[in-house]
Amino acid sequence: MPPTTTPTPPPPTVPTPIPQLPANDFHQFSHGVSALGGWFPVTVQVLAIVALLVVIGWRTRRWRLLWVPVSAVVGALGALAAWIYTNSEGLASDPAPFALWVWIGVFVSALAVAILGFRGARWWRRGVSLLAISLTLLAALVSLNRWVGYYPTVQAAWGAITAGPLPGETDISELAGLRNSHPTTGKLVQVDVPGDASGFAHRGEYVYLPPAWFAGDTPPRLPVVMMIAGEFNTPADWVRTGNATQMIDEYAKSHGGQAPVFVFVDVAGSFNNDTECVNGPRGNAADHLTEDVRPYVVSQFGASADPANWGVVGWSMGGTCAIDLTVMNPNLFSTFVDIAGDHGPTAGTKEQTIERLYGGDAARWDAFDPRTVMAKHGPYTGVTGWFEDAIPPAGSKKPGGAKRPTADTPTGIGGHDEVTDDDRDGASADLCAAAQQVQISCSVHQMISGHTWQFASRTFSDALPWLAAQISDR
Helix, strand or coil: CCCCCCCCCCCCCCCCCCCECCCCCCCCCCCCCECCCCHHHHHHHHHHHHHHHHHHCCCCHHHHHHHHHHHHHHHHHHHHHHHHHHHHHCCCCCCCCHHHHHHHHHHHHHHHHHHHCCCCCCHHHHHHHHHHHHHHHHHHHHHHHHHHCCCCEHHHHHHHHCCCCCCCECCHHHCHHHCCCCCCCCEEEEECCCCCCCCCCCCCEEEEECHHHHCCCCCCCCCEEEEECCCCCCCCHHHHCCCHHHHHHHHHHCCCCCCCEEEECCCCCCCCCCCCCCEECCEEHHHHHHHHHHHHHHHHHCCCCCHHHEEEEEECHHHHHHHHHHHHCCCCCCEEEEECCCCCCCCCCHHHHHHHHHCCCHHHHHHHCHHHHHHHHCCCCCCEEEEEEEECCCCCCCCCCCCCCCCCCCCCCCCCCCCCCCCCCCHHHHHHHHHHHCCCEEEEEEEECCCCHHHHHHHHHHHHHHHHHHHHCC
């Protein structure tokens, strides 16, 4: 049964004036060399071009007139193939920046130059060929990162590449020895949630346990928040890039160690599998969250099973998941924070979405469309939500006159580039209006910012006190 208590309304809709996130604000917990702007991306690109030009050299007439053009054509075909694959699979709701395809083409060209010119090249040129391949690949990855925005700093990227521990991470086997203790910060553990109910092939997920969880002989029945990242995602994104656990620790410190349990879930199974948190050909992601993860957290960590004590936070594609999970399952969740989500699960046009996400079954589109679900369900009891929109800085434009981030705005966007369709435009206002029609308490908030991880992190920080109180006080 859904909760019967009345939720606390979110803070007033759209604060005035609208707050602005500084262009270089990585929030209070992010420090280091920027991987999204500044000198590092430019330096990598310049070094890559220089190394490639050295490898190409002048050489013979046959080399210049035949093999160099062949290498360029191979590079162009490689970039075209990557573009076709990305679009055919609907891997991003919005197009990638043109620079990404250019650098993919340059990388493939560097491979071709190295292979075609290897036999007649001197030893030093062969060595520079390997360097050029490495640098052009790095330049392509830097361009990819500037699009999806996973790693705001070089240090964060290095930590992920080297599989460095996440902040506060400990082994799950050590939890028993920490009972009846009073740690100053929470602990993060990686878990392998059985996927028997859903059959969803997922990666390792993470559970954050606040200091209050360790007090006493048995864990208290704490509330839980499910955290979902963007379209291209890993379960560690909210921790490593969104700085979530540091913010939760700060909240717990100011509340006597009390905070919800947070579970950082996997809704993709792999980097390029955009499930939109639905059940379909790309996997039963929705069932994984509701039938695998939720029961596991309750049974393994003694968390509350009451839907009044469960919330969902999502960023970008994850924001769509947050409202969708809640309105589809009010018997499991009562509160959501939708940070710049779409109107509903999206993998292109409606027709493309039905084909890609639901195998051509239009009825499944209706079953996972939030507005259709809410209208069919009718009045809800005890459900509340927070919507947050990123408003691009003044003066920036996209085709048709709508605003878009400028070149000076950090471009990391969690799987979304400049919006070229209308699915996200007005989504928060439309969804909140539809929610209020069925007695879901909600409000819409706005911040001047790009569609960036910095924006998502700041929003989570703003919404956390309200969210924790909402799922703890009922």
